[in-house]
Amino acid sequence: MTAYRVNKALHRISQDDAFREAVRADPAAALGTLDLEPGERRLLLEGDVASLYRYGVHPFLLFHLARFELCGLNWGQYTRRIKAIPIDEA
Amino acid sequence: MDEPMVPIFTRGLTPPLPKASRSVALGRRVGEVLRELPGDERVALVASGVFSLDVGSPRIGTVDREWTAHVLDRILNAQIDALAHEATTQRMLAAGSVAGEMINWLAVLGAMGDRVRSVSPTYAQVQEGHAFLFWDLEAV
Numbered sequence: 089m090t091a092y093r094v095n096k097a098l099h100r101i102s103q104d105d106a107f108r109e110a111v112r113a114d115p116a117a118a119l120g121t122l123d124l125e126p127g128e129r130r131l132l133l134e135g136d137v138a139s140l141y142r143y144g145v146h147p148f149l150l151f152h153l154a155r156f157e158l159c160g161l162n163w164g165q166y167t168r169r170i171k172a173i174p175i176d177e178a
Numbered sequence: 179m180d181e182p183m184v185p186i187f188t189r190g191l192t193p194p195l196p197k198a199s200r201s202v203a204l205g206r207r208v209g210e211v212l213r214e215l216p217g218d219e220r221v222a223l224v225a226s227g228v229f230s231l232d233v234g235s236p237r238i239g240t241v242d243r244e245w246t247a248h249v250l251d252r253i254l255n256a257q258i259d260a261l262a263h264e265a266t267t268q269r270m271l272a273a274g275s276v277a278g279e280m281i282n283w284l285a286v287l288g289a290m291g292d293r294v295r296s297v298s299p300t301y302a303q304v305q306e307g308h309a310f311l312f313w314d315l316e317a318v
Binding site for chain 2: 141147148154166170174177178
């Protein structure tokens with residue numbers, strides 16, 4: 089369950105309105121309050137969804153970043169980045 | 179709708195998914211309980227779930243039409259156990275990251291058993307990976 093911390097962070101972003109807006113206002117500060125490895129936090133802040141997917145983060149949770157347009161992502165940017173992974177690897 | 183409703187909502191979104199045969203068994207038990215209720219009140223069973231849909235993975239935007247058509251064919255021909263056998267976690271998730279939702283259909287199909295009197299005209303969007311159906315059952 090290596091991706092558990094990231095999954096949990098994304099779940100909180102989807103459910104906790106105040107936390108989500110804190111992430112929007114200052115992503116580094118808000119994510120800094122969570123129990124995340126430095127590398128996990130960096131991938132989130134960079135919106136590197138392809139690496140997070142390969143790390144094992146659940147795509148349904150990952151997609152919340154596009155849905156709420158956080159960490160520099162929107163629907164189009166998310167789709168471009170995730171589709172950099174070949175489907176046969178998915 | 180005035181009838182009491184029983185929604186069936188099980189966790190088909192993320193692995194580990196229950197085995198499809200367990201979903202059928204769950205539905206069969208729900209059906210037994212409903213038929214054992216005193217009185218002759220009609221009860222509506224309601225469930226929702228896609229056959230093929232991807233949210234967030236590299237398959238986003240794609241639909242497994244072949245699987246969707248196959249699932250629909252199995253459902254319309256009441257081949258429930260055959261479908262449950264085929265609907266492994268691996269097969270369902272190959273049809274999309276949230277395609278495990280299909281197990282909710284299996285539970286309702288299990289609850290209906292062989293009491294189907296009629297099925298609605300099929301509203302299916304195979305190209306979109308989903309369908310809409312309703313059934314009328316024989317009275318107990």
